[in-house]
Amino acid sequence: MSRALRRKLAWIAAGLFCFVAGWALPGWGGLAAFALAYAIAGWEVLWTALRNIARGEVFDENFLMAIASLGAIALGDVAEGAAVMLFYQVGEWFQAFAVGRTRGSVAALMDLRPESARVRRDGREAEVVPEEVRPGETVLVRPGERIPVDGVVLSGLSALDTAALTGESLPREIGPGENAASGCINLTGLLEIRATKAYADSTVARILALVEEAAERKARTEAFITRFARWYTPVVVVAAVAVAALPPLLAGGAWGTWVYRALTFLVISCPCALVISVPLSFFGGIGAASRRGILLKGSTCVETLANVRTVVFDKTGTLTRGAFAVTQVRPVGMSRERLLEVAAHAESVSTHPLAAAVVRAWGTSIRAGAVTEAREVAGQGVRVRFEGHAVLAGNARLMASAGIALPPADEPGSVIHVAVDGAYAGSLLAEDTPKPDAAEAIAALRAVGVRRTVMLTGDGESAARRVAAALGLDRFFAKLLPADKVAHVEELLRETRADDPRARLAFVGDGINDAPVLARADLGVAMGALGSDAAIEAADVVLMDDKPSKIAVAIRIARGTLAIAWQNIVFAVGVKAAILVLGALGLANLWAAVFADVGVCFLAVLNAIRALRLR
């Protein structure tokens, strides 16, 4: 609690004490106590009202509260005037308190800011603020410390806690040559990192800027509330004047009765419950999403996300790992193990991604001396001598050039044929395999009401078909060039709108080469953003890790947030309207009005804070 809040609480407590004393004391003593309670609770409001009138601002809630409470006193009830002021202050205090707490917990969620950095300079270790680290310098990060700037590990093996960035609780292993993202906590071993970026360009600084700016991109619902608030106060004041003056003038009503009824209008003239609870709901929702490693670039994204009915995926790196793995081994005339051993040794001389997949598939270490006379044939494969045998490993063209006949086959993915001493020995099939949570991601999207799931890929038809079938996608388009992807997204946008004009389309990519598509879609989602600047720039929603299942989570959080915001709008407007009607009919007195008003604010703020706990 801040000092200002504590001071205000002390004033309220003093006011309440005098108020209670007012009931206890008889006669003039009680009246004096109520007057004192009013002065303690209300001096600040009265003072601000006067100050604002001097500046020419009349429809100010301080002024209106002053009129309402002074009016009650003038009509002869000092206790009521004091109560109005006191409860108004309680409401204001609670508002400030709740907002402070929410801000604090969102800030804690995003507490990524590294305190300091240890830099090796002139052979000595110096502790500096992260902003002073220059790219190219060597930074030391001990276990338990936060990585201050983005860099590449020079030496050391460790595990990183990326939870603050990705929401992922499993530590990530890291070693020499790998990228270390700032904001992660080093867990086990000392790491030496060469800084590749200055602090301001590092992941952590960019994320913090993004989250802070998110509040500036206001949702349509928020803009609506701001417009509503602007008209609400003047309309209520005009209505109050009408209620006070018209019945006595036109129908001969008693002035005291109708002025009193008008005062109940003024008590609820502040649109605070709305103005605070709706943005607070969005803020909470954005905070809840960031806790799961989902960064929303503004409240606008919450509304768009909630209406997503079509999700278009880029295949490679989004639904699939973006790395080859051997999925089938078909030996001819030798054991499966032997074929893998021969192929792995032959491919060990190559740097091709397919070759690396074959070596990984064998899984046992390569006997370096066993391979001789290695020669790589560009675009075809390798020719080596392994344990005295002439081995060929590569594509169909390599086999053709050696005059080796292949069995007829039409396979998706990439095939590596192997021949030993001039005889065909079998083949290995390598594919880009789906991510472990990809099928679950599609099912979860369907469960939250997404009607179309579509995959776009530059890969061949048969490989795309297999992935689409395995994951349960509705549709896929294969053999696409980058420009084709934009055209397909435009067509899908039209289809989505044809179903329902409010339906939205999200495109999910890994942020590499798909900026035009990200921009064309209603909502661009970039994933695996840990360390990728392009993705953070281009997208509306950034998934810090590379899990497609987070998209359904984001949609759920967005829907929950929007529901809470609308609950608050309906509730607050409904209660205020009810008080207006009851007040005009003389069924609600000032006590009821101020209780209802403060109560609405209280409940709406509590409801908004619920958004922070959405998951």
Next chain:
Amino acid sequence: MKKSFRLSNLDCANCAAKLERALNRLDGVERATVSFLAQRLSIEAADERFEAVAAEAKALVRKLEPDVTVA
């Protein structure tokens, strides 16, 4: 050019909304946003006039909400 400022002691949501409206009416301001929750003010204005506009905006904040400080 766009620049953000940190606000402190902005303690009422409706005041923030009023402040935002007033700032957007200020001559030279292309877009101003006041975020009560982030306690931030951001101002967009033409590069060559930015310093003058920002100074005027700060003066307006001081006038409308004397308790609020802009940093």
